[in-house]
């Protein structure tokens with residue numbers, strides 16, 4: 001088993017003006033999250049979110065962070081959101097075992113000492129996408145099956161952005177300290193073309209792009225200040241950090257889906273500042 005946690009620092013929009021493609025990728029893209037038997041995490045200084053992948057095979061895996069966070073155990077002062085994007089598995093939360101099929105989610109509140117991740121079949125491992133944010137209060141643990149996600153159809157074929165936003169962790173459904181999380185499924189022929197684009201200075205966000213229609217599919221993820229946009233070319237199951245000053249959207253070469261997770265000042269999903277089309281550059 002290997003464990004790694006990469007640190008990503010925060011940037012001012014000025015910093016990235018002259019970044020090369022490699023620098024931009026190094027600072028914002030997480031290329032590998034899911035490797036059999038491994039826990040691969042990123043700690044971003046953007047709102048101190050920790051995100052990454054846990055892929056158990058023959059033996060259970062547990063995220064153990066104490067010295068790194070200056071605490072006794074990982075969730076002593078944090079909350080955790082999980083969505084399984086792989087095969088059948090389970091999470092054992094302080095001794096209570098919960099089955100986790102593909103697309104099942106889970107919210108784990110502050111104060112839980114042990115979360116043990118397992119796969120039912122090492123040959124078809126569960127892939128737990130995990131996102132953790134600082135917390136100050138314990139809210140109840142909650143299983144978040146796909147069926148219970150709040151489905152929000154949005155977009156249309158004419159604008160090539162027909163999709164369903166499935167809100168797993170949303171303030172209208174449950175309490176969390178900061179974390180909001182969900183899964184957006186694009187219709188075939190549509191992309192995450194959220195024009196007019198938006199920023200939300202109050203919240204940062206991370207996206208995991210998944211379920212590409214073909215192995216050589218790429219998503220061109222757009223980021224940057226509205227008047228100075230950049231792009232990062234992404235492969236399946238890679239994640240990208242979105243600072244609060246950055247626009248965010250993506251165009252794929254086939255169908256895809258993505259998981260988004262946000263945190264910051266508020267939990268108001270609709271608190272977005274639309275950018276007029278003629279401001280984009």
Ligand SMILES: O=C[C@H](O)[C@@H](O)CC(=O)C(=O)O
Pocket residue numbers: 163164165184192194200205248260269272
């Ligand atoms: O502020 C909200 C985030 O950018 C995402 O939740 C958007 C999204 O999933 C979508 O438009 O499909």
Ligand SMILES: [Zn+2]
Pocket residue numbers: 198199200205248272
């Ligand atoms: Zn947004």
